[in-house]
Amino acid sequence: MVTSRRTPVGRVLAYLESTKNLAGGACGLVGLGLTWAGVAGAYWPVVVAGLYGAGALIAPPARIVTPCFPDPARRLGGVREDLDRLREYVGEVELPPAAEGKLGELLDVYAALLEPGWPAEVLAGEPEAVHALSRAIRLDVPEAVDAYNRARWWTRLNPGGESPERHLERQLSVLSEEAERVTADLRETEARRQQTHTTYLEGRRES
Incomplete structure (x- = not known):
């Protein structure tokens, strides 16, 4: 069943599939790597969250497919x-x-x-x-x-x-x-x- 993007659940699922979430997740993994390397220290949650947010901000917005009209x-x-x-x-x-x-x-x-x-x-x-x-x-x-x-x-x-x-x-x-x-x-x-x-x-x- 297809979930509409206009519903709350649809918006959540759409965000999880978006390039912003993927980019933020990748940057968050970098933060976890820094934590495991001992660089982030006790502030690792802030570092991970900050890198996730930065990745989500710099990621390009999802491209909305233009409707196709007859020429x-x-x-x-x-x-x-x-x-x-x-x-x-x-x-x-x-x-x-x-x-x-x-x-x-x-x-x-x-x-x-x-x-x-x-x-x-x-x-x-x-x-x-x-x-x-x-x-x-x-x-x-x-x-x-x-x-x-x-x-x-x-x-x-x-x-x-x-x-x-x-x-x-x-x-x-x-x-x-x-x-x-x-x-x-x-x-x-x-x-x-x-x-x-x-x-x-x-x-x-x-x-």
Whole structure:
């Protein structure tokens, strides 16, 4: 049974296994050796305890293992697979021509941003852009299409109000604007990178 390090017993066991305790114990053995050699005299308990404490203080702290998170490329691979599934889903829904065209353009932009290679590398370095793209593919677009499909059925039974087609077009317009902002931010990232390299080269020439 594994004892949690957060409990008192777990903390004691963890300390007994730590490098600090091992180093202190080694120094304490040196103190015992000095005692047996007659160097420590009557103060041998103080000597042993002092050497143990010194060894425990100078020993490096235990290294806590860093949690392993999936690298950005693997995360984007999952988003890319979700985009493929989204395309299949959208292909089965009957959409008005205007919305269908706008949605097709939007999905093409997503695909371009997720294209394996340097475009995806730039995207992977921007967590907010990855979040926005993942949210749009996994939540926003499916919800927009599904809501339209359901509302259209009810509208046929009870006409009136703003048409589902109009709502869908408005939603896709907002998502297209968001995609444009993401693309512009990534373009700005590359522009800053280029400018930084120019500044570096010019500074090296002047030095």
